[in-house]
Amino acid sequence: MAHKLDFTLDPVEWRAWLNPIAIETANSEQIAVLEESTPTAKTSPYYLLLVQDVDVLRERSRLYNAIMYGPRGLPRADRELAAVAVSRVNGCVYCASVHIQRYIQLTKRPELMQRLVEEGVETELAPRERAIVDFAVKLTRQPGALTAEDVAPLRHIGLSDQEILDLTHVIAMFAWANRLMQTLGEPVQIVNQL
Amino acid sequence: MTQDGMDTSDVLTMDVMNQLAGLRPDTKIAGVRALRPDVVRHTQGSYDTLLTPKAPAGLTRSERAQVALRVAYLTASPALAAHYRQQLLELGVPADDIVAIEQEEQKTALDSRTAAILRHVDLVTHTPGHATQVDLRELQSDGLSSEEIVTLSQLIAFLNYQVRVLAVVSVLGDIPTSDKSDKEE
Numbered sequence: 457m458a459h460k461l462d463f464t465l466d467p468v469e470w471r472a473w474l475n476p477i478a479i480e481t482a483n484s485e486q487i488a489v490l491e492e493s494t495p496t497a498k499t500s501p502y503y504l505l506l507v508q509d510v511d512v513l514r515e516r517s518r519l520y521n522a523i524m525y526g527p528r529g530l531p532r533a534d535r536e537l538a539a540v541a542v543s544r545v546n547g548c549v550y551c552a553s554v555h556i557q558r559y560i561q562l563t564k565r566p567e568l569m570q571r572l573v574e575e576g577v578e579t580e581l582a583p584r585e586r587a588i589v590d591f592a593v594k595l596t597r598q599p600g601a602l603t604a605e606d607v608a609p610l611r612h613i614g615l616s617d618q619e620i621l622d623l624t625h626v627i628a629m630f631a632w633a634n635r636l637m638q639t640l641g642e643p644v645q646i647v648n649q650l
Numbered sequence: 651m652t653q654d655g656m657d658t659s660d661v662l663t664m665d666v667m668n669q670l671a672g673l674r675p676d677t678k679i680a681g682v683r684a685l686r687p688d689v690v691r692h693t694q695g696s697y698d699t700l701l702t703p704k705a706p707a708g709l710t711r712s713e714r715a716q717v718a719l720r721v722a723y724l725t726a727s728p729a730l731a732a733h734y735r736q737q738l739l740e741l742g743v744p745a746d747d748i749v750a751i752e753q754e755e756q757k758t759a760l761d762s763r764t765a766a767i768l769r770h771v772d773l774v775t776h777t778p779g780h781a782t783q784v785d786l787r788e789l790q791s792d793g794l795s796s797e798e799i800v801t802l803s804q805l806i807a808f809l810n811y812q813v814r815v816l817a818v819v820s821v822l823g824d825i826p827t828s829d830k831s832d833k834e835e
Contacts, residue, residue, distance in 0.1 A: 473783040474796045509801045511699040516804065519692035526686060547779035595814050600726030602817040604825045617682045618821060625689055628814035635807040639774050639781035640800070 461549045461643045463573040464567065468553045472641040476504030481626055486510050492501065493517035505640060520633070523625040530615070533562045538623055540569065541577055541592040542630035550643040551634050587613045587634035595627045665690060667812075670729050671819045679823045693815065700805045701737070708798040712741045713767060714805060716751055720771045721809035723752045728820050729820070730813055766792035767802065774806045 461468060479498050482490070486507045490497040493513065497503035506513045524535055536559040543552035556569045571579040577593050587609040594606050610620050637643075665675075665683075667690070673680045683690055701714050709717075716739045721732035731752070738748045750759045751768065760768065766789055773781055789799055 464821055473786050474799060504799060506804070508797045509804060511703065512696065513691050513805045515695035515699050516808075519689065519696060522686065522688035522692060526688065529686075547811065595817065599817045601812045602821055604821055607818070607825070608820055616678065618685055620822065621686070621818070624815055624818040625686075627772040628811040631810040631814055632807040633780045635774050635810060636803055639785070640803055642783075 457547045458567065461645060463549055463552050465556050465560070465569060465573060467557065468550055468643045469646050470500075470502055470550050470641055471644045472501040472505045474505060474640065476501045477508060478613070479504065479569060482507065489514045489517065501641070502637070506636070508637065514595035516632075519586070520629060523622075523629050530619040530626075533559060534623065535626045536562060537585060537588055538592045538626045539630050540572060542596050542627055543634055544572055544577055545593055545596045546630075546634040546638065548562065548630075548638050550637050551630065584613045591623065592627045595624065596631060665694055666733075667693060667815060667819060670816050672729075673819070673823050677823065679819065682822075683819065692747055693812075696808050697812070700801075700808050703709050708795065708801050709805070712738065712743050713764070715741060716743070716747075716764065717767060717771050717802065717805050718809055719748070719751050720768050721775055721806060721813065724775045725770065725810070725813045727813045727816065730809075730816060763793055766794070770802065771806050774803065775810060 477486070482504075482565075487498075489510050490503055490507055493503055494500070494517070503513070506516075524539075525532075531612060536555050539555040540552055540559060543549075552573070554572070559569055560566050567628060568581070568585070574605065577589050591610055595602060607620060610623070615623070668680055668683070670676060675684075701718060702711070706714070715734050719731060719734040719738060722734055734749060739745075746759060747764075770785065771788055773785060786799055789802075790796075794802065
């Protein structure tokens with residue numbers, strides 16, 4: 457096995473440890489679920505592996521898209537920040553890379569992501585980002601120990617209950633996504649990029 | 651699942667998350683959850699397809715509930731543990747086998763396939779970053795197919811989602827809620 461990749465702001469690829477299905481063998485139900493999951497799903501080893509349990513992938517993709525792209529509520533950039541924080545804590549290099557790039561696209565703030573990559577979740581942050589990252593870290597590490605005290609800083613920065621739930625769903629969804637990415641395959645460096 | 655033509659109000663009434671958090675549908679925090687009907691619907695849909703599939707292929711209903719109870723135990727969630735313990739009783743799993751899932755010293759009582767599944771639950775829940783290709787090969791040598799490993803992975807990962815949403819929904823349900831309109835500062 458290759459040496460483990462470090463966290464990076466650059467794109468990386470993902471290799472499955474089990475055999476994904478060949479797209480030519482997919483049935484019409486599987487094709488439909490792949491098409492609604494994400495635009496690149498039909499060429500993605502990750503989705504071509506998960507589509508083996510098509511009923512579960514259908515629900516999971518609809519849930520993921522509702523959580524990450526649902527209108528109003530918590531701003532998109534905050535959702536991406538939480539996704540990166542959770543992935544950083546869990547050690548998911550692939551997920552972190554994808555959501556670092558989305559965060560930078562939305563905010564044009566690569567410095568913040570650079571520091572999260574290099575120094576981790578303890579890096580110095582502005583109050584809003586601090587509150588979001590601290591909540592993400594606590595809920596990721598110790599879901600059973602969460603109390604009202606952990607929610608108070610989110611209210612202090614002005615988040616409504618709906619935004620707190622939006623944030624919670626992102627953190628919880630990355631408890632899910634990281635685990636699939638980390639235990640069904642591994643990140644690999646992109647080669648022959650042209 | 652919404653395949654039976656349930657409308658949104660049905661989905662919210664039948665919701666396992668509200669049930670686990672002890673929330674009646676007319677409480678404020680249940681109302682806030684309902685502002686994201688797709689999230690509620692597909693959280694429930696994920697539960698249905700993973701824990702109570704109509705025609706379970708691969709993992710049995712009992713195996714699924716055993717995995718769920720193990721995650722509830724590992725993440726210290728009494729409400730979740732009680733839910734899945736009850737499910738295992740209803741599925742007719744012997745009480746000794748249910749106890750063994752939550753007690754390290756009794757794990758030797760479990761058959762090798764169940765023990766292998768539970769070892770994987772511990773790995774994926776606590777230290778997903780330590781997993782390697784070898785762990786999947788070991789599951790295969792204990793008799794799990796590639797399809798079953800995909801379902802098992804989704805199941806463990808979903809439960810790690812469920813326990814975190816439940817933790818926050820429970821806390822928000824217990825403390826006075828705030829709105830943008832009635833901020834104190």
